[in-house]
Amino acid sequence: MATSERISRQSKPWHLVKARHESLFNPHERYWYQNVGCVLGSFLNSAGYTQMSQINILHHFANLVAPHLGSAFRVGLTRWKSFMTDDFTPVQLSWDFHTGTEKPTVAYSIEPTGLDAGTPVNLQNASAAGDFKKGLVEACPEINTTLFDHFRSRFDQVWIGCGPGHQSTMFWGFTLEENVISNKAYFFPGAIARATHQSTLAVIRDAVETAPGYSHNKMASFELFAEYASRRPELRLEIEMFALDLVQEEKSQLKVYFRDRRTNFEAVKETISLGGRLQEPNLEVGIQKLRRLWDALLGRQGVPDNIDLPHKNHRTAGILYDFEFGMSVQTPNVRVYIPVRHYAENDQQILNALTGFMSEEAGEYGGQTFLESTTRYSECLQSTFDSAALANGLGVQTYIGCSIEGDGNLKIVSYINPQVGKLRNRVL
Numbered sequence: 001m002a003t004s005e006r007i008s009r010q011s012k013p014w015h016l017v018k019a020r021h022e023s024l025f026n027p028h029e030r031y032w033y034q035n036v037g038c039v040l041g042s043f044l045n046s047a048g049y050t051q052m053s054q055i056n057i058l059h060h061f062a063n064l065v066a067p068h069l070g071s072a073f074r075v076g077l078t079r080w081k082s083f084m085t086d087d088f089t090p091v092q093l094s095w096d097f098h099t100g101t102e103k104p105t106v107a108y109s110i111e112p113t114g115l116d117a118g119t120p121v122n123l124q125n126a127s128a129a130g131d132f133k134k135g136l137v138e139a140c141p142e143i144n145t146t147l148f149d150h151f152r153s154r155f156d157q158v159w160i161g162c163g164p165g166h167q168s169t170m171f172w173g174f175t176l177e178e179n180v181i182s183n184k185a186y187f188f189p190g191a192i193a194r195a196t197h198q199s200t201l202a203v204i205r206d207a208v209e210t211a212p213g214y215s216h217n218k219m220a221s222f223e224l225f226a227e228y229a230s231r232r233p234e235l236r237l238e239i240e241m242f243a244l245d246l247v248q249e250e251k252s253q254l255k256v257y258f259r260d261r262r263t264n265f266e267a268v269k270e271t272i273s274l275g276g277r278l279q280e281p282n283l284e285v286g287i288q289k290l291r292r293l294w295d296a297l298l299g300r301q302g303v304p305d306n307i308d309l310p311h312k313n314h315r316t317a318g319i320l321y322d323f324e325f326g327m328s329v330q331t332p333n334v335r336v337y338i339p340v341r342h343y344a345e346n347d348q349q350i351l352n353a354l355t356g357f358m359s360e361e362a363g364e365y366g367g368q369t370f371l372e373s374t375t376r377y378s379e380c381l382q383s384t385f386d387s388a389a390l391a392n393g394l395g396v397q398t399y400i401g402c403s404i405e406g407d408g409n410l411k412i413v414s415y416i417n418p419q420v421g422k423l424r425n426r427v428l
Contacts, residue, residue, distance in 0.1 A: 014041035031072035070113030100370025286404030
């Protein structure tokens with residue numbers, strides 16, 4: 001390697017942070033930083049974050065997150081079966097394209113995991129979430145934990161028995177802005193519902209109605225979802241998670257994540273509007289755009305709306321949604337997560353479909369930022385992951401999240417599993 005190339009490489013944020021932490025890492029932390037941290041660094045650079053922001057975010061990951069991702073994925077080591085991804089990687093990244101009028105935002109979520117999680121001495125990863133939260137708040141005392149503490153007191157429960165196909169109880173998310181890292185927590189209220197013989201919806205309703213600052217008027221939008229779920233019991237909607245922003249109570253956006261095993265587009269249209277309960281002037285415009293993207297991603301051109309996708313016998317098959325509400329949310333919203341990891345052809349086809357759709361949108365509305373973001377995203381994935389892995393398999397791109405904004409445009413987020421085995425430059 002030429003001297004100039006080596007100096008240039010060593011001045012990049014990921015290498016600078018690695019050099020600072022190298023002597024402090026244990027083998028597991030080094031594994032996570034060199035692999036997942038490398039993917040995160042690539043995303044930040046491709047999305048146009050400043051060098052100082054990249055350094056700060058990667059330092060945060062190395063110092064506060066990598067020590068809580070469990071043991072390295074190596075032969076002979078017990079792997080905690082995290083519900084975060086289908087191959088149990090306890091991290092998922094995302095690239096938020098917004099609606100094409102602003103530069104992309106990178107985020108990631110983790111499941112705090114102990115080094116001995118899943119072993120006979122710690123079968124349920126019991127203390128990892130509490131240990132992680134304690135260390136994070138000590139390092140970042142400005143984090144507001146009022147709502148977190150309330151909902152944790154209501155939802156904190158390990159799964160009794162084998163759980164609903166997993167044993168995870170809490171995730172933590174980070175939205176990465178140039179000058180601030182925002183925190184989000186995800187709980188699995190189904191565990192306490194099972195332990196107390198209640199419905200998951202009833203457990204969530206009780207937690208919401210006893211939350212600090214709650215009033216019926218401020219949280220009236222929650223009733224739209226509760227009524228929809230209650231009046232359609234035949235759908236057997238599976239409520240998976242409850243999420244909140246760790247900010248002041250009145251500013252926190254709350255989300256209920258739920259899965260519908262129906263996989264036809266007619267069901268998607270119904271759910272997006274909660275059976276007609278959500279009516280926006282440009283909803284139909286957004287539905288038409290969503291159908292175009294759905295067709296491109298899943299190869300459904302010309303297929304009637306009422307025909308299901310091919311059956312998949314998997315715990316995460318079906319269509320995932322979230323319902324967003326809160327004290328300051330005037331108009332609640334439903335986001336659909338198209339599970340491309342199950343129903344698309346391969347990751348390269350997903351990438352082609354996504355970039356093709358966005359290029360059309362950019363051309364129609366003159367969205368130069370959209371086009372630049374799409375190009376950067378495509379180049380980032382192709383330079384980070386092995387080309388054969390993208391062309392011949394699924395699982396790198398897990399979901400394409402879409403919500404319909406007030407003007408009818410789609411807010412699009414791509415979710416990425418940083419699978420170590422598919423990286424171009426993996427370290428085992």
